[in-house]
Amino acid sequence: MKSGIFYLTIGSLLSVAAGTAAPYEKYGAPKKAMYACNYQLSSTATWCSADIDQTTCYCSNPYALSSVAGCYSYAGRNTTKNYKVLIEACSEVNVTLTMDQLEQAYVNYTKNAKSPADIEGFNATEVVEVPIKLQDNVTDLYMRAYDVFLDNYDFSLYYGSGLLGYWCLVFVLAAICNWSKILFPGLFKSLTGPFSTLVRKHITMPATFNNRKTHEFTFLKFFQILIPSRLETLIISGFVILTIALSATRIYYIEGDPLFESRKIAISRYIADRTGILATNLTPLLILFAGRNNFLQWVTRWNFATFITYHKWVARITFILVLIHAVGFTIDLGSYYSEDVKDLYLIMGIVATVGGGIILFQGLLYLRRSWYEFFLLTHIVLAVLWIAGGWLHVVDLGYIHWFYAAAAVWVFDRAVRIGRLIVFGFPRSTVSLLADETLKVDIPKPAHWKSVPGGHAFIHFLRPSCFWQSHPFTFTESYEQKDTITLYCKVKGGVTHGLYQYLATHPGKTTQIRVAVEGPYGEPTAAYRYDSAIFIAGGNGIPGIFSEAVSIASRSRENTKQTIKLFWIVREYKSLLWFYDELRQLKNSKIQTTIFITKPDSQRHLDDFKQKDFENYNSDKIYKESEEKKDHTSVKVESNSENEDEASSTTDIINTIHEELDHINFKMGRPTMEELVGEEIKESTGSVAFVACGHPIMLDDLRSSVVKNLDNKEKKRIEFFEQLQVWA
Numbered sequence: 005m006k007s008g009i010f011y012l013t014i015g016s017l018l019s020v021a022a023g024t025a026a027p028y029e030k031y032g033a034p035k036k037a038m039y040a041c042n043y044q045l046s047s048t049a050t051w052c053s054a055d056i057d058q059t060t061c062y063c064s065n066p067y068a069l070s071s072v073a074g075c076y077s078y079a080g081r082n083t084t085k086n087y088k089v090l091i092e093a094c095s096e097v098n099v100t101l102t103m104d105q106l107e108q109a110y111v112n113y114t115k116n117a118k119s120p121a122d123i124e125g126f127n128a129t130e131v132v133e134v135p136i137k138l139q140d141n142v143t144d145l146y147m148r149a150y151d152v153f154l155d156n157y158d159f160s161l162y163y164g165s166g167l168l169g170y171w172c173l174v175f176v177l178a179a180i181c182n183w184s185k186i187l188f189p190g191l192f193k194s195l196t197g198p199f200s201t202l203v204r205k206h207i208t209m210p211a212t213f214n215n216r217k218t219h220e221f222t223f224l225k226f227f228q229i230l231i232p233s234r235l236e237t238l239i240i241s242g243f244v245i246l247t248i249a250l251s252a253t254r255i256y257y258i259e260g261d262p263l264f265e266s267r268k269i270a271i272s273r274y275i276a277d278r279t280g281i282l283a284t285n286l287t288p289l290l291i292l293f294a295g296r297n298n299f300l301q302w303v304t305r306w307n308f309a310t311f312i313t314y315h316k317w318v319a320r321i322t323f324i325l326v327l328i329h330a331v332g333f334t335i336d337l338g339s340y341y342s343e344d345v346k347d348l349y350l351i352m353g354i355v356a357t358v359g360g361g362i363i364l365f366q367g368l369l370y371l372r373r374s375w376y377e378f379f380l381l382t383h384i385v386l387a388v389l390w391i392a393g394g395w396l397h398v399v400d401l402g403y404i405h406w407f408y409a410a411a412a413v414w415v416f417d418r419a420v421r422i423g424r425l426i427v428f429g430f431p432r433s434t435v436s437l438l439a440d441e442t443l444k445v446d447i448p449k450p451a452h453w454k455s456v457p458g459g460h461a462f463i464h465f466l467r468p469s470c471f472w473q474s475h476p477f478t479f480t481e482s483y484e485q486k487d488t489i490t491l492y493c494k495v496k497g498g499v500t501h502g503l504y505q506y507l508a509t510h511p512g513k514t515t516q517i518r519v520a521v522e523g524p525y526g527e528p529t530a531a532y533r534y535d536s537a538i539f540i541a542g543g544n545g546i547p548g549i550f551s552e553a554v555s556i557a558s559r560s561r562e563n564t565k566q567t568i569k570l571f572w573i574v575r576e577y578k579s580l581l582w583f584y585d586e587l588r589q590l591k592n593s594k595i596q597t598t599i600f601i602t603k604p605d606s607q608r609h610l611d612d613f614k615q616k617d618f619e620n621y622n623s624d625k626i627y628k629e630s631e632e633k634k635d636h637t638s639v640k641v642e643s644n645s646e647n648e649d650e651a652s653s654t655t656d657i658i659n660t661i662h663e664e665l666d667h668i669n670f671k672m673g674r675p676t677m678e679e680l681v682g683e684e685i686k687e688s689t690g691s692v693a694f695v696a697c698g699h700p701i702m703l704d705d706l707r708s709s710v711v712k713n714l715d716n717k718e719k720k721r722i723e724f725f726e727q728l729q730v731w732a
């Protein structure tokens with residue numbers, strides 16, 4: 005009941021003092037004095053009839069005002085600063101007061117004030133015409149009760165800034181580390197001492213456990229989770245611990261608290277206020293993390309997937325805070341709940357909480373993987389509920405600005421995305437299906453649109469069945485045509501499969517499709533700063549890896565000391581088809597290329613190579629030559645009697661490939677990352693950077709091999725740049 009009355013008092017004062025949608029105003033000493041005295045006086049005596057509102061009464065009734073001045077004089081609260089705030093509150097109800105009047109009121113108090121005990125027939129609810137003297141010990145109690153209650157609002161904002169400050173610190177450190185790899189390469193290369201190695205080996209580089217980072221853990225069949233890297237886990241743990249600490253500091257109960265019925269209710273309220281405010285403060289951050297155009301990606305050189313990891317964790321923590329907030333307030337409202345729940349602000353709070361709760365489950369990896377578009381749509385709808393619900397929940401409480409920020413961040417991201425689409429234009433692309441597994445998409449780009457080596461773009465295929473979907477693909481700059489970028493999209497189950505079926509109906513399995521492109525996103529790595537840059541790609545991971553390797557090679561043409569190697573691991577020969585022209589281009593480059601073919605016996609779709617117009621395709625000649633040379637790369641092809649012709653023709657094709665790509669070293673079978681890493685480190689003359697994209701398990705293998713080799717005997721600086729981004 006007490007809290008109910010209190011709520012009305014604070015509510016009316018707040019809305020009078022602040023008006024709607026006003027920014028948060030710090031309570032501080034002046035408002036604590038004002039609210040404490042108002043509440044204590046109003047529960048002690050009455051000076052005006054019920055039709056006059058309390059603030060007007062206290063500002064204008066001389067006895068009430070004297071009593072206020074008396075209350076303020078306790079513990080030296082009658083300072084000019086505090087009085088100014090009181091004068092302002094009175095001016096809000098059109099009562100003009102001056103400092104002199106307040107001083108005079110205090111003089112009147114000292115002369116005339118009486119304790120209720122000294123007034124005959126005193127009744128707290130009946131109007132008196134005398135200043136009332138308060139009991140010091142009670143005044144003290146009210147003062148301390150308001151200290152903990154109202155300070156909590158002020159401090160919660162400081163603590164919220166503390167949480168944001170934590171992330172700032174993380175970003176600054178990340179920026180220093182990641183940018184100095186580019187700006188001061190020498191410094192980092194020399195950091196191979198025992199301490200830095202220890203830190204990198206155990207903290208900054210490995211997966212959290214089991215060498216798994218990009219590859220998910222699965223339990224109970226449908227529960228899949230991606231465990232962040234160890235560094236990410238530490239950063240998140242730090243955040244969790246800090247959040248718990250800041251949710252609990254300076255929360256304590258004042259024995260006999262006049263504001264709350266019991267310790268339980270008081271503590272619930274304090275924690276509810278704290279967690280609600282912290283959650284409000286975190287909301288813009290978690291929206292920022294989720295955006296494609298997050299400036300922090302540039303600052304920290306962390307990619308989108310890393311920010312999505314943080315987005316998920318900040319979101320989870322924020323939701324837990326909101327849940328605690330909701331439970332705390334339910335306890336605090338007690339029997340008033342059923343009444344208050346009719347209020348819009350409470351309904352909206354519930355809407356946001358329920359929306360946030362559903363997000364936690366609809367965002368599960370299994371659902372994202374299985375129905376990405378459904379995930380995305382519901383995610384957006386629920387996120388809108390979170391922001392809109394939160395917005396209307398706090399609009400009158402002084403916290404609306406965090407929701408302005410959250411909405412602004414989101415709108416900004418969307419606006420930039422639309423801007424990028426428009427800047428690119430909506431050209432017609434040529435889409436062809438190659439080797440029955442990959443869609444090659446050639447897109448004419450505007451001349452001013454700069455492509456980024458290793459960068460990616462999001463593409464919309466403007467067909468009625470899928471134009472709204474935007475999918476990320478790495479691009480390379482086309483060799484054949486100027487101002488054209490090429491994407492190589494592996495056929496999977498969604499849009500890519502739709503296109504696969506669509507193309508199957510076209511002659512030559514190629515057609516023109518209008519596209520919208522949003523990009524470029526992503527950045528090249530710092531690999532060009534290392535003595536050896538080793539690029540490793542698996543399957544369709546090649547385009548980004550290739551374009552970065554080529555870009556470094558053209559940069560370091562004069563740098564004879566720098567070694568650039570490219571490893572590509574593919575399953576079958578047919579996969580070479582769609583990247584064949586690029587592989588040919590490597591002929592005169594300094595890149596040393598090795599291709600591993602893990603299933604060399606498979607000859608599916610080899611005939612498609614004939615459309616490639618091998619430069620000097622002459623099966624007889626080449627076949628003989630290679631026989632004579634007993635070329636180590638020449639491959640035994642199982643021939644069965646039925647189609648010997650076909651078998652020999654595929655052998656021809658394979659041999660022709662080896663001929664044409666004689667600048668490339670072919671190896672059959674699957675490499676182990678451990679051996680590959682060990683060998684490359686041994687061969688390198690100095691620092692080594694591994695840049696990789698491909699199958700998640702392969703990347704996790706690579707990461708752990710690099711970690712194992714950090715403390716190599718020769719003290720070579722080893723770096724690992726993961727170009728695979730897993731966010732779905």
Ligand SMILES: Cc1cc2nc3c(=O)[nH]c(=O)nc-3n(C[C@H](O)[C@H](O)[C@H](O)COP(=O)(O)OP(=O)(O)OC[C@H]3O[C@@H](n4cnc5c(N)ncnc54)[C@H](O)[C@@H]3O)c2cc1C
Binds near residue numbers: 376477544545
């Ligand atoms: C930065 C980046 C670069 C990529 N570059 C290439 C590339 O060069 N070549 C290539 O073949 N693949 C690339 N991929 C993977 C590619 O985005 C997906 O294979 C493609 O979106 C699948 O489309 P779908 O509808 O056919 O897939 P589905 O069969 O519907 O889904 C297959 C998988 O792709 C995920 N996925 C689906 N839609 C999206 C989306 N819009 N955003 C993110 N993930 C999604 C799903 O969660 C699922 O795990 C890249 C991914 C990322 C994140």
Ligand SMILES: NC(=O)c1ccc[n+]([C@@H]2O[C@H](COP(=O)([O-])OP(=O)(O)OC[C@H]3O[C@@H](n4cnc5c(N)ncnc54)[C@H](OP(=O)(O)O)[C@@H]3O)[C@@H](O)[C@H]2O)c1
Binds near residue numbers: 478546675701727729
């Ligand atoms: N930035 C990005 O996020 C990005 C960019 C481009 C592509 N992609 C995605 O990356 C994926 C990779 O391409 P993919 O599906 O074509 O690859 P894949 O076919 O699954 O694998 C390609 C090759 O890698 C080998 N391999 C797998 N695990 C290995 C390991 N642990 N060690 C050594 N070799 C291993 C395979 O050998 P086996 O035959 O023996 O299995 C196979 O030959 C695609 O799904 C693509 O969409 C992502």
Ligand SMILES: *[C@@H]1O[C@H](CO)[C@@H](O)[C@H](O)[C@H]1NC(C)=O
Binds near residue numbers: 066067069106108
């Ligand atoms: C102080 O008291 C006198 C009467 O004693 C009264 O006239 C005057 O208005 C009072 N002033 C204030 C500010 O309360």
Ligand SMILES: *[C@@H]1O[C@H](CO)[C@@H](O)[C@H](O)[C@H]1NC(C)=O
Binds near residue numbers: 079107110
């Ligand atoms: C403030 O209160 C003290 C007593 O606590 C008193 O001595 C002083 O005069 C008061 N000042 C004003 C401006 O009323």
Ligand SMILES: *[C@@H]1O[C@H](CO)[C@@H](O)[C@H](O)[C@H]1NC(C)=O
Binds near residue numbers: 096097098
């Ligand atoms: C104060 O005065 C203004 C203008 O005279 C009026 O609009 C407003 O309603 C008044 N406020 C109160 C609380 O009486």
Ligand SMILES: *[C@@H]1O[C@H](CO)[C@@H](O)[C@H](O)[C@H]1NC(C)=O
Binds near residue numbers: 127129130
């Ligand atoms: C005080 O006055 C109210 C009416 O204004 C009355 O209902 C109440 O009983 C009185 N209390 C005491 C203790 O006399």
Ligand SMILES: *[C@@H]1O[C@H](CO)[C@@H](O)[C@H](O)[C@H]1NC(C)=O
Binds near residue numbers: 139141142145260
């Ligand atoms: C204040 O002191 C009086 C006695 O001086 C005592 O009766 C009363 O209970 C005390 N009140 C509080 C809240 O401590």
